[in-house]
Amino acid sequence: MPEPHVLAMWGLLAVVSLATYVWRATGVVIAARIKPDGRLSQWFTCVAYGMLAGLISRIMLMPVGILAHTLLVDRLVALGCGFALFMLFRRAMPPGVVGAVGAFMVLAALRGYGIL
Amino acid sequence: MEAFRLLVFVVAASMTGWGSLARDSGFTFGVAVTSTATVWGLPGQVAAAELYAVGAPLLAIALASSMANLRFFPMSLSLLPLFRGDPASWRWRYVFVAMMSVNTWAVTLRNGPSLPIDQRGAYFTGLSVTCIAAGMIGTAAGYHLAGTLPFFVTVSLIFLNPIYFVFLFAGVRARNGVLALIIGAVLGPITHWLSPEWGLPFCGVIAGTMAFYLDRGMRGDDA
Numbered sequence: 001m002p003e004p005h006v007l008a009m010w011g012l013l014a015v016v017s018l019a020t021y022v023w024r025a026t027g028v029v030i031a032a033r034i035k036p037d038g039r040l041s042q043w044f045t046c047v048a049y050g051m052l053a054g055l056i057s058r059i060m061l062m063p064v065g066i067l068a069h070t071l072l073v074d075r076l077v078a079l080g081c082g083f084a085l086f087m088l089f090r091r092a093m094p095p096g097v098v099g100a101v102g103a104f105m106v107l108a109a110l111r112g113y114g115i116l
Numbered sequence: 117m118e119a120f121r122l123l124v125f126v127v128a129a130s131m132t133g134w135g136s137l138a139r140d141s142g143f144t145f146g147v148a149v150t151s152t153a154t155v156w157g158l159p160g161q162v163a164a165a166e167l168y169a170v171g172a173p174l175l176a177i178a179l180a181s182s183m184a185n186l187r188f189f190p191m192s193l194s195l196l197p198l199f200r201g202d203p204a205s206w207r208w209r210y211v212f213v214a215m216m217s218v219n220t221w222a223v224t225l226r227n228g229p230s231l232p233i234d235q236r237g238a239y240f241t242g243l244s245v246t247c248i249a250a251g252m253i254g255t256a257a258g259y260h261l262a263g264t265l266p267f268f269v270t271v272s273l274i275f276l277n278p279i280y281f282v283f284l285f286a287g288v289r290a291r292n293g294v295l296a297l298i299i300g301a302v303l304g305p306i307t308h309w310l311s312p313e314w315g316l317p318f319c320g321v322i323a324g325t326m327a328f329y330l331d332r333g334m335r336g337d338d339a
Binding site: 009011012013014019023024026037039041049055056057058060065070078079083091104109111 | 166179195292295309321
């Protein structure tokens with residue numbers, strides 16, 4: 001028999017999993033009732049893009065957790081490096097991602113070792 | 117193919133960050149790894165772990181993590197029409213949405229329409245199962261590596277996830293989607309500052325609605 005606090009943790013996981021699944025399932029219920037290529041369906045795609053863009057830009061500009069211990073200028077310089085490579089390689093994703101994260105890691109390491 | 121390898125690597129690396137955080141928050145190994153498959157939404161997992169660590173009540177944890185994963189509602193609504201015409205896939209719709217992440221959603225939304233309708237379900241399932249497996253492996257690795265990696269490595273792994281999304285969305289072609297992304301990116305920090313709990317859904321609805329009507333207006337001019 002596992003300890004009570006471990007059991008409680010699994011219970012918490014079940015509740016949290018359901019609490020996320022509710023949104024996914026609500027989407028299914030409504031999707032079955034609207035026209036697939038209709039205006040409402042297009043609007044929901046726009047809302048999803050708007051929400052995700054807002055989330056990402058918030059993480060980049062006002063992060064919480066571990067990213068909050070890095071400097072805004074480092075995050076933006078890294079993003080700029082990524083975009084430069086992205087454009088240089090004719091809008092190819094891998095150079096953009098590797099360039100941005102590589103630049104960020106170098107900056108974070110330099111600051112970590114007190115060089116920058 | 118190269119893009120898929122990158123995707124799998126990004127998912128595993130991002131979940132490495134989650135594994136470390138879960139351990140620091142007091143989650144057991146089993147709970148940490150299982151949550152990656154059953155919650156499958158990093159912001160909600162992070163919210164749950166951080167609140168659990170400070171001893172918040174169950175209801176508060178459930179509400180906060182649910183709100184952090186609200187995006188799955190419009191995402192699931194916009195993904196499902198791709199499977200609507202194929203009864204064999206449509207039957208699995210409640211399973212499909214459980215496997216959906218921002219990655220698999222964005223990639224399927226981009227590549228799905230050009231696939232024959234009876235192959236979309238298999239495409240999405242293959243992609244999703246691979247990503248979930250990679251995420252669970254990443255979580256397990258992160259859980260064991262917690263505290264051993266230097267700060268600049270851990271923080272770069274966390275930075276990888278938002279950066280990947282930036283370039284994933286830089287490839288969006290549909291004009292209403294591009295408009296929604298630009299408006300949402302400007303609006304997101306503002307609405308978050310106004311209300312950390314409700315800022316994100318408001319941002320989505322405002323940016324999405326503006327983009328939708330702007331695009332229709334432009335189309336009217338073109339005609």
